[in-house]
Amino acid sequence: MTSLDSFAVTKKWPAVHPDRIQLYSLPTPNGVKVSILLEELGLPYEPHRVSFDTKDQFTPEFLSISPNNKIPAILDPNGPDGKPLALFESGAILIYLASKTGRFIPADTAGRYETLQWIMFQMGGIGPMFGQLGFFHTFAGKEYEDKRPRDRYVAESKRLLGVLDQRLQGRDWVMGDEYTIADIAILPWVRNLVGFYGAGDLVEFSQFKNVARVLEAFVARPAVAKGLTIPAA
Ligand SMILES: N[C@@H](CCC(=O)N[C@@H](CS)C(=O)NCC(=O)O)C(=O)O
Numbered sequence: 001m002t003s004l005d006s007f008a009v010t011k012k013w014p015a016v017h018p019d020r021i022q023l024y025s026l027p028t029p030n031g032v033k034v035s036i037l038l039e040e041l042g043l044p045y046e047p048h049r050v051s052f053d054t055k056d057q058f059t060p061e062f063l064s065i066s067p068n069n070k071i072p073a074i075l076d077p078n079g080p081d082g083k084p085l086a087l088f089e090s091g092a093i094l095i096y097l098a099s100k101t102g103r104f105i106p107a108d109t110a111g112r113y114e115t116l117q118w119i120m121f122q123m124g125g126i127g128p129m130f131g132q133l134g135f136f137h138t139f140a141g142k143e144y145e146d147k148r149p150r151d152r153y154v155a156e157s158k159r160l161l162g163v164l165d166q167r168l169q170g171r172d173w174v175m176g177d178e179y180t181i182a183d184i185a186i187l188p189w190v191r192n193l194v195g196f197y198g199a200g201d202l203v204e205f206s207q208f209k210n211v212a213r214v215l216e217a218f219v220a221r222p223a224v225a226k227g228l229t230i231p232a233a
Helices: 029-041 090-101 109-137 148-168 181-194 209-219 222-227
Strands: 021-025 045-049 073-076 085-088
Touching (some): 021 029, 029 090, 029 181, 085 090, 090 109, 090 181, 109 148, 109 181, 148 181, 148 209, 209 222
Parallel strands (some): 021 045
Antiparallel strands (some): 021 073
8 A cells, every 4th residue: 555654744634545645625716626626537535624724724734745835735645657746736736637547638739738728827817816806805805995906806807707708609618518627727716706705796797608607517517516515524
C-alpha cells in the first residue's frame, strides 16, 4: 500500500485509505469543482474537511500542501512515475485529473488548448470577479455606504456573463457537444452567484438565457448533485 506518511497533511487528516486520492476541501465554488470532477470520473477518493471556522487553512499541515492557504488541494498517492503528487489551485487540479484519466478534456491538441483557455477565463475572470461581488453584495462589504466598488464588480460580472452567454449560443456546453472541465470550472461559480450570493437581479441574470440553460443541464447531472455536497459537514 502507498505510504503518505511523509506528507505532514496526513498527520492532521489521517488517510484511512492511503491508496485513494486525498481531497482537502469544502463545498465552496472552488472546492466543488474538484469533488464534481472526481464524482464524474468515478475515481475512489477520500474527502477531508478543511474547516474555516477553526482556521484549518492556516495550519502548518495544510500549508505544507497549499501554501496559499486556500482550498481545494489534493494528494494523489499514484501521481506521475507512480510517486505521490500534492497539488493546490483548482484549475491545476482539474487539468491534472483530466489529463491523468484522458476524460473531460478533448483528445485533440487544439480542443485541449481551447478548453484550457476557458479554464483560464474562469480562474482569472469569473472566479475573482464574482468572488468580489459576493464580498460587496453578500458579505462584510455590503455594509459599505459607497456602492461604487460593488457596482464595479456588478458591471464586470455582467460583462463576463455576456461573454459566456455568447460562447454558449448554439452549444450544449462550453466546448460544444463535449462536456469538459471548462464547464466544471465555470458553472459552480454561476450557480453560486445567483444562488448563495443572491445576486441574480443585480446582474440581470434573466438576460443570459444560454447560461441559464446550460446551468440547468449541469445541476441535473447526478455527479454534480453529489459533488456539491462534499466534503459533508
Ligand atoms: N485560485 C484558487 C482560489 C481558491 C479559493 O479562493 N479558495 C477559498 C474558498 S472558495 C479559500 O480557501 N479561502 C480561505 C482563505 O482565503 O482563508 C483556486 O481556484 O483554487
